[in-house]
Amino acid sequence: MTLTDSGLTDCHERRWNALLEWLQGHGMMVDEDHLPVRPKNVAGARLGLFAIVDIPPRTPILTLPSKAKINMATLGHYPYSKRLTATQLISLHLLLYKPAPGCESDDPHFAPYISILPRDFGDHPLTWAVHRTLGAGSREEHSLLRLLPPSVLSDLLLLERRFWKDWEAVLLYLDDLPDLSSPRRRPRTQSELILDFVWAWLNVNTRCLYDDLGLGKDNNMSLCPVFDFANHAWMQPTMEPVRAAGSEIWRPGRCSPGGDGNTDLVCVSCERGIVRDQEVTLSYGWHSNRTLFVEYGFANAITSEELMSGVYPGQVNVQDIVTTWLDCRGELGTFVKGTLEAEGYWGDWTIHCSPLPTQASFRLITALRLYHSFPEGAGVWSEEETTAASRRWRDTILGHEEVVSEENEKACEESIGEICEVVIKRAERGIEAVKEDMRMESEVSEWFQDVLVAVDFLWFEERAVAKAMLIA
Numbered sequence: 001m002t003l004t005d006s007g008l009t010d011c012h013e014r015r016w017n018a019l020l021e022w023l024q025g026h027g028m029m030v031d032e033d034h035l036p037v038r039p040k041n042v043a044g045a046r047l048g049l050f051a052i053v054d055i056p057p058r059t060p061i062l063t064l065p066s067k068a069k070i071n072m073a074t075l076g077h078y079p080y081s082k083r084l085t086a087t088q089l090i091s092l093h094l095l096l097y098k099p100a101p102g103c104e105s106d107d108p109h110f111a112p113y114i115s116i117l118p119r120d121f122g123d124h125p126l127t128w129a130v131h132r133t134l135g136a137g138s139r140e141e142h143s144l145l146r147l148l149p150p151s152v153l154s155d156l157l158l159l160e161r162r163f164w165k166d167w168e169a170v171l172l173y174l175d176d177l178p179d180l181s182s183p184r185r186r187p188r189t190q191s192e193l194i195l196d197f198v199w200a201w202l203n204v205n206t207r208c209l210y211d212d213l214g215l216g217k218d219n220n221m222s223l224c225p226v227f228d229f230a231n232h233a234w235m236q237p238t239m240e241p242v243r244a245a246g247s248e249i250w251r252p253g254r255c256s257p258g259g260d261g262n263t264d265l266v267c268v269s270c271e272r273g274i275v276r277d278q279e280v281t282l283s284y285g286w287h288s289n290r291t292l293f294v295e296y297g298f299a300n301a302i303t304s305e306e307l308m309s310g311v312y313p314g315q316v317n318v319q320d321i322v323t324t325w326l327d328c329r330g331e332l333g334t335f336v337k338g339t340l341e342a343e344g345y346w347g348d349w350t351i352h353c354s355p356l357p358t359q360a361s362f363r364l365i366t367a368l369r370l371y372h373s374f375p376e377g378a379g380v381w382s383e384e385e386t387t388a389a390s391r392r393w394r395d396t397i398l399g400h401e402e403v404v405s406e407e408n409e410k411a412c413e414e415s416i417g418e419i420c421e422v423v424i425k426r427a428e429r430g431i432e433a434v435k436e437d438m439r440m441e442s443e444v445s446e447w448f449q450d451v452l453v454a455v456d457f458l459w460f461e462e463r464a465v466a467k468a469m470l471i472a
């Protein structure tokens with residue numbers, strides 16, 4: 001790959017200039033004073049945004065016109081567009097206008113933007129999962145899936161389920177509107193079409209901003225050119241989005257009653273300001289590496305001090321361990337499972353190292369309390385006994401009682417210790433297996449090595465959180 005003086009390939013340089021010209025056509029100021037950032041290659045993250053001048057604190061970095069965003073408002077011209085969610089509609093639009101290899105998009109509305117989006121997501125775990133489902137997984141992909149911690153794999157399967165659900169919805173929509181798709185595109189087999197949809201869907205899932213358009217929660221999102229080149233920094237990000245002049249500060253996850261419609265996006269530098277050539281970064285949220293890896297395809301390089309001291313939101317989902325215990329308890333296990341499901345406490349059982357003190361989530365403690373309400377070896381439980389034990393457990397959820405009993409609490413504590421031991425042991429095996437692959441796979445592609453490093457961090461986080469729990 002040859003880089004130009006600006007740190008971009010020729011092709012990216014051309015596409016970036018075309019994007020600026022297009023944005024200018026939409027009324028955006030793109031000179032150095034109004035857009036003091038440019039993309040550059042970043043090892044292990046494709047592109048990132050960099051300051052081209054010193055930027056003082058709380059200074060506007062970009063003001064993106066609302067009509068340059070891709071969202072439910074700017075795609076409102078699709079017939080019956082409200083039949084689709086924002087993810088489905090934006091993904092469909094990208095699918096229809098996906099650039100052919102080596103070419104630019106021919107979208108009459110957003111071509112320069114769609115053309116500069118990443119072309120390949122071979123390093124994202126969803127791609128490996130979908131390949132596997134289609135029976136087309138490569139050896140590298142299979143071995144990466146095998147190396148993932150169980151908690152990561154189960155989140156990945158949930159993400160894959162979301163993907164297929166969106167695909168089904170888009171197919172159904174296209175069935176009703178064959179004019180939209182048939183004449184437009186080069187012929188694609190069903191598998192090719194699905195993989196192109198993976199590309200579209202991942203662009204949406206990894207790049208969209210929560211954006212209060214005044215719609216339902218799941219539809220308040222936009223793809224925002226330029227803004228979406230900013231990489232994630234878990235500590236001290238340098239840029240943040242704010243509302244257009246005169247309105248409230250933007251915060252992810254907040255929905256204003258009634259909504260404000262599609263407004264311009266303004267981003268400003270954070271408190272410390274930014275020096276020339278420094279990377280301009282955002283916070284994608286206070287996420288553990290498991291979530292970052294599954295949703296975005298990368299993991300933060302973190303140290304054990306950061307994990308043990310509680311400054312990093314380390315977390316382990318231990319659902320598979322507890323589920324195995326329940327599976328060994330026959331009918332009683334089935335009863336506990338059914339009760340937890342009925343009461344909304346099934347799954348999402350986690351241990352955390354931040355904020356200190358380290359702790360098990362209330363959901364995990366609640367599940368363990370019910371599990372230990374029926375001690376092993378206590379013989380057969382009559383219906384009355386089962387009802388009474390469940391009632392005592394339910395009282396802890398309702399806040400009528402703090403604990404089921406002292407013995408029950410002690411058993412839960414011991415179980416948490418056992419869970420941590422299991423997590424540590426398997427993390428050690430996982431780290432060893434990743435090392436082994438690193439040694440064996442020295443000839444393989446760069447992205448594969450990068451992913452192995454990320455998988456190593458996933459196991460490392462699990463081990464450090466479990467160790468911190470045991471020490472506490």
Ligand SMILES: C[S@@+](CC[C@H](N)C(=O)[O-])C[C@H]1O[C@@H](n2cnc3c(N)ncnc32)[C@H](O)[C@@H]1O
Pocket residue numbers: 044045046047048118206207228229230231232233295296297298299
């Ligand atoms: C919103 S985009 C950021 C721009 C992106 N790097 C690009 O080349 O277009 C999000 C994607 O960037 C990458 N990314 C973001 N932050 C990262 C980080 N701290 N380390 C590695 N990759 C990162 C991941 O691939 C993620 O899915």
